[in-house]
Amino acid sequence: MASDSVGLDSVKSQILKDALYEEIKQHGSETRLFTQKDLIDLNIIPNNDVKQLLDIVQQLCNDKLLVGTTNHHAGLSWRWRSREEAKKYTSLPNDEAVMVYSIIDEAGADGIWNRTIKNKLNMHENVVKTCIKFLETKGYIASMKNVEHPNKKMYIKATLRPSERATGGPWFTEGELDTAFIAELEGIVFEYIKTKSAYRGSQPHTGGAASSSAGATKLPKKGAVTAADTTARGTKRSATEISTDDAAARAGGKSRAVFLPMPAGYKHYPTVAEIAKFIHDTGITNNTTLGEADIQQLVDVLTYDGLIEMVRVGRRRGYRVARAVKQDTVPFHKRQKEREAGVGLDLLPLIPGAEPLGNGLTEAPCGRCPVFELCEEGGPVSPSNCVYFLQWLELEDLPKAVAPSVPLPP
Amino acid sequence: MLVTKPVAELCALLIDELHGELPSRIFAILLSKGRSNLTQLAQYTAMTPRQVRHGLAVLQQHNLLFYHVDPSAEFASYEANADHAYNLVRTGKILEMVDTSFGPAAKDVMQSLLLSGQTRISDLVAAYREKIEQANQTAAIIGDDDDFGAETNGVNGDSQPAKKPGPLVKSTAHLNTLICRLVEAELIDVVHSKSFESPEDVLKTVEKEVMDKHFPAGVKGNKAKIELQERIAEGLRKVRGESKSLKRKLEQNGGSAAKRRKLVAGLGGANGVQDEDMDPALDPRQVIRINYEKCLVDLRNRRLAQYATDMIGETTAYVYGVLLKLLTKDLPRCRANPVMDAGDEKDESEKGTVCVTTEQILDNLKTSVDLSLGIGKAERRQVSSTAAEKIELYPPKKRVLIEEAEVDGEASADEDEGDNESSEESEYDSDYKAPATNGANGTNGVNGTNGTKVKFDESAAPKERRLDRPGQLRQHLLILSESTQRFVRHCGPDEWTVDFVPVMNSLREVELDSVIERTCGRQGLRLVRILRAKGKLDEKALPNVALMRKPELQQKMLEMQTAGFVSVQEVPRDLKADVKKSFFLWFCDVDRSLSRLLDTSYTTMVHCIQVLEALRQKERDVLETTKRTDVRGREKDTMRKSYYERYSRFLECERTLFAQVMRVDDLVSVLRDF
Incomplete structure (x- = not known):
C-alpha cells in the first residue's frame, strides 16, 4: 500500500512537474523571475499546497529545469531553463564542471574572465582548467576577447554571441578599432x-x-x-x-x-x-x-x-x-582614385572636406616651429639665424650645411 | 591692453621701423620702467636731456606718449601709449580701407596724417597747397605724394610706386571736403588737452571733480555709490566726447550736405568733388589725428565680411558687408568700455537695438551685383518659410553647455504653426512670400545634378529675375541669420541686426580651430571640439566619442597638452589617491588657449621684424649703395646687375615679411580688439 502510494505519488508528481514546467514556460521568457506566489497562482498545484509545491520545485531544480535565485525585491525566486540546456547540465560528469559551466552561463553575453571563475568558486586552478578544457572540447563554451580588457582570457557560452560591450560595437573588428572602415564610412x-x-x-x-x-x-x-x-x-x-x-x-x-x-x-x-x-x-x-x-x-x-x-x-x-x-565638386572617392593613379601626389594627404582655414600664424614658420619657445634674439636659436625663415623666404643661396636637419612639420 | 614682454618688444621694434631708433629706445625704457620724468629718462637711457627731449617730441607728435603734469610737481611725467604704438602696424590696412571706401584722395590725406602724426589743419592745408602748386608747376613729376613725410622715414615709401601722375588732392577746397568727410565718418577726430593724458589720469581727475562737486562729505550708502559711478561715467563720456566736437559742429552746420554725402558714401572719391562749395571751412587751428577706434570698427566689418565669404559665399558676404556698414555707421568703437558705457547700454536696451531694414540695405547695394548668385535653388514646398522667417527679438543668451533643451522648447513652439499655415502668417510676410521663393528659382542655371529632386518652376521667367531683387536680398539675409555662426539676427519684420559679441566669439573660435587643425591635425581638432561641447571628459570616455584608437588618442592629447590647447585634471577616487584608480579628466579652456595664441602672435610678429633686421644686416652693403643720392630712384640703371638682383630680392623679402606681420595682426585684432 505504502509502496503503491509512493509509486502513485511519483507518477503524480511527474505529471505535476511537467505541467508546472510547461505552464511556467508559457508565462514568460527565460529571464523572468517567478516567486513562490507566482507559482501558486499558476493553479497547477492542487489546493495550493505549499509543501507539494516545494517538493516539485525541488525536483525541477534537481533536473536543472529551474534555477533558483535570490533577488532583493522579490526574495527567493526561480527562472526556467530550456530542456536542451538542462540536458547539458545533467550530462556533465562532475559537480565542478557543472559549477564552472553555470558560472559561465550566468555571465551571459558579456563573458567571464577565467580568474574570476576561479575566485568565485574558490577552486584550485588546475580543477578549473580541466573543467574549462572539458567544456571547450564538448563545445559548450568558447573563449572570447573583450575590447575593454584585451589581455584577459574570457569565456562565454558557445551558443551566445558576445555582447556589444564586449566586442565594442560595429566599429571593432576582432577587438581592434577598425579605423580604415570608419574612415571609409x-x-x-x-x-x-x-x-x-x-x-x-x-x-x-x-x-x-x-x-x-x-x-x-x-x-x-x-x-x-x-x-x-x-x-x-x-x-x-x-x-x-x-x-x-x-x-x-x-x-x-x-x-x-x-x-x-x-x-x-x-x-x-x-x-x-x-x-x-x-x-x-x-x-x-x-x-x-x-x-x-x-x-x-x-x-x-x-x-x-x-x-x-x-x-x-x-x-x-x-x-x-x-x-x-x-567644397570640392568632385566626389571624394574619385579623388582617391586619382590619387591612386598618381595625380597630385605632391599635395597634402587627402582628407574629405574643404581646405582647412588658415591664418597668419599657421603660415609663418613660427606657427609650426618646434623650437618656438626657445627662440629669442641672443639665444642659441634666434630669428636672425632661423633656417625655417630662410626657407620660407626662398633665399636659396644658403650653404647646404645650415640646412635644417629637422624638416618643419607640415 | 596688457603689455607683456613680446608686446613691449614689438612696440619698440615698430617705432624703430617707422620713427627711428631714438624714440624707440625711449619708448622701450618707458615701457619697462613705467612713468618717468625727463631726468629719470636721461638716466635710464644714458642720453643727454637734449636727445631725450628730441625723442619725446617725436613720440608726442605721433601720440605715442601720455604725459601728466602734477600741479604739485615741477616736472611732467611721461608714460608710453602702447595701444597707439601697436596701432602703427595697422597703418597699411587702414590706408587700404580708406582707399576702398573713400577713394584714393582721402587715402592720401590719411597717409599724410599718419606720417606726420597729429597735425593742425592749417599746417596740413599749407603742406598740400605747396604740393599742389609744385605739381601745377611741374605737372609731370611723379610720386610727389610719397615725398611728403619723407623726413620721418623713407623705408616704407620705397616699395610704393605712385599710381597716377598729378596730385590726388586737387585744391585746398577739395582737401577741406576730404577732411570733412573723414571727420564725419569719425575716422579723424580732434585732439584736445585730455587726449594726452593716460586713461588712468583722466579717470582720477574726473573722480576728483565729481567728489568735490557732488560728494563733498564723502560717499555713504549703496545709492550714493551707484550715483557716484554714474557721475564718473558721465564725466568720462564728456571727456571722450570732446574729440568729436568737430563732427558735431559739422553736423550742425551742414546737415543736409552730410546727409547727401551719406547716400553717396562708398562710391569713391569722384563724387566728393561736387560737395566742395557746400562744406563749411574748418577752423585752421584745430589739431586733428586719426581715430583708431573707429578705424577698427571698419576693419572689423571687413574681417566679418571675409568670415562670411569663408563660411557661406561671396555674394552673401557682400550683402553682409553692406549690412555691417550701415549698422556700424554710428558705432564709435568695437568693444564698449565697461565703466563708460554702462549707462549707454541701459539706454540702448530701452530704445531697442540698432537695426537695419531690408530697404536700407537694398538702397545701398551696387546695381551691378547679381543677387541671384550664391544661393542654391529649392522648390517652394521644400522650404519651410516659418522656420526661415523666425524672428528672434532678443540676443542669444550666453552659450550653455547643453543647448538642446532650450532649442527644443522653441522648436516645438513654432512647429505648431506648421507649413500649411503659411498663408495665415501676418501681413508683412505675405508681401514677400512670393518673391522669396521665386528668388530661389530665379536663375535658370544648371539643373540640379544632386539627388534632391530639384525642379524648375516654369513660371519663373528669366525676365522676372531683376524684379524680385528684394526677395533675393532677403534670401541672402535669411541664410546669414540661419547660419550656425549667427551672422545676423532677424530682430523684427524686415529688420536685421548683428550681435557682435557672439559672432566675434565664434570667429575667435574658428581662428583657434584653424591653428589647432594646422598644428595637431584634424583629429586634434576633433578632440578639442568634443571637449568644448561636452565639458570635462574622462580619458576612458574619449575614444568612444572620437572613434579613435586609444594609444593614438593618448598621443594626440599629450601633443595638444604640450601645445597648450587642452589640460588634464587628476581626480583621485579615494583618499589613497592611487594613480591607477584616479580619474583623468581632459578639458579645454578656450580663453586660456586664446590668450596663449595672442602671445604667440606677438612673438611671431617680433620674429618677423627681427628676421628682417637680420636680412638688412646681411645685405648692408647693397642697402648702403641705394641710399646714395645719385642712386636713389634710379636703382636699376645705376647699380651693378648682381647688386640690383640682391636688392630686388631683399625688397621682395621685406614685402613678404611685412605682409606676414599684417596677416598676424589680422589674428591679433580678432583676438584682442574686435
Missing part, C-alpha cells in the same frame, strides 16, 4: 550629406558678384577640378575687394561648378535616420549592421571635425555640409 556619409545638403550649381569664374548670363554652362570635369582647386587654395577675396571689382563685372563667360548653400528654411537636409537608411540600402556594410545610434556617432564625429553642421528647421534635425561653397 565617414567619407561616404560626408559625401552623401554634401550632395544632399548643398545645391550643385555654377558660378561665374571671374568673381563672386559679377553678373553673367543665366544659363551658365558646365565645364568638363577636368576644368572644374582645377577651378575648384584654385579657390580651395584660398584666393582670399574680401567683400570690399569685390566692390572695387565693379569694372570687372562683365560676364566672365567661364564658369565653374560649385556647391551653393540652400535657401534658409530648407526642409530636406538629411537626418540621421535618412543617412542610416542610405547606408543600409547601399549595402556597404554587409556583415555589420549599423543602427541609427551608430550612424549618429559617426555624424557626431564629422560634426566635431567641422565638416558638417547641425541645422534645425522646425522640429527636423538635419545635417548640412559646412562651408558649402568651398
